[in-house]
Amino acid sequence: MAQPAREETINEVKEVFRIYLKENKHRITPERFMVLEEIYRADGHFDADDMYFRMKNSGSRVSRATVYNKLDLLVECGLVQKQQFGGNQSYYERGYSFQQHDHIICDECGAVLEFCDPRIHEIKMLMERLHDFKITGHSLHFFGHCNSPENCTRKSELNQKIRRATAERK
Ligand SMILES: [Zn+2]
Numbered sequence: 748m749a750q751p752a753r754e755e756t757i758n759e760v761k762e763v764f765r766i767y768l769k770e771n772k773h774r775i776t777p778e779r780f781m782v783l784e785e786i787y788r789a790d791g792h793f794d795a796d797d798m799y800f801r802m803k804n805s806g807s808r809v810s811r812a813t814v815y816n817k818l819d820l821l822v823e824c825g826l827v828q829k830q831q832f833g834g835n836q837s838y839y840e841r842g843y844s845f846q847q848h849d850h851i852i853c854d855e856c857g858a859v860l861e862f863c864d865p866r867i868h869e870i871k872m873l874m875e876r877l878h879d880f881k882i883t884g885h886s887l888h889f890f891g892h893c894n895s896p897e898n899c900t901r902k903s904e905l906n907q908k909i910r911r912a913t914a915e916r917k
């Protein structure tokens with residue numbers, strides 16, 4: 748789950764993406780691979796702006812529009828998953844070779860926790876049997892709030908905004 752991808756996973760993912768671009772007659776550009784690599788080296792969930800600033804901070808000159816655009820392409824080919832944790836903001840995470848997991852989301856501070864429970868897989872198999880259906884995906888989000896006020900403040904969101912503003916001025 749939330750740990751950086753291994754080198755071999757990154758190489759595998761690049762190969763999958765290369766084939767996808769070729770088959771769909773998209774141009775193979777270094778920027779496309781940069782976005783992909785950045786995502787697989789990142790932890791957990793991020794929005795498009797997070798990715799943009801991350802890339803900018805590591806010296807890349809890609810535009811915001813390019814990042815949005817590339818993310819859509821990566822979602823399309825299944826290497827990246829798009830998630831909505833309440834609200835309108837879309838979050839992204841790696842979609843290839845990562846353990847299937849579900850999310851617990853704090854409405855107050857926006858924290859996203861991941862969990863993996865084998866019983867969900869059992870429910871899936873049971874539903875397939877009961878409804879004579881092939882399930883190819885699922886999404887499960889639990890919403891609520893952190894119990895401890897110290898761990899849950901809107902501060903984290905504010906800090907993020909400040910960090911972004913500072914990065915933008917550079
Ligand atoms: Zn996740």
Ligand SMILES: [Zn+2]
Nearest residue numbers: 853856893899
């Ligand atoms: Zn919270």
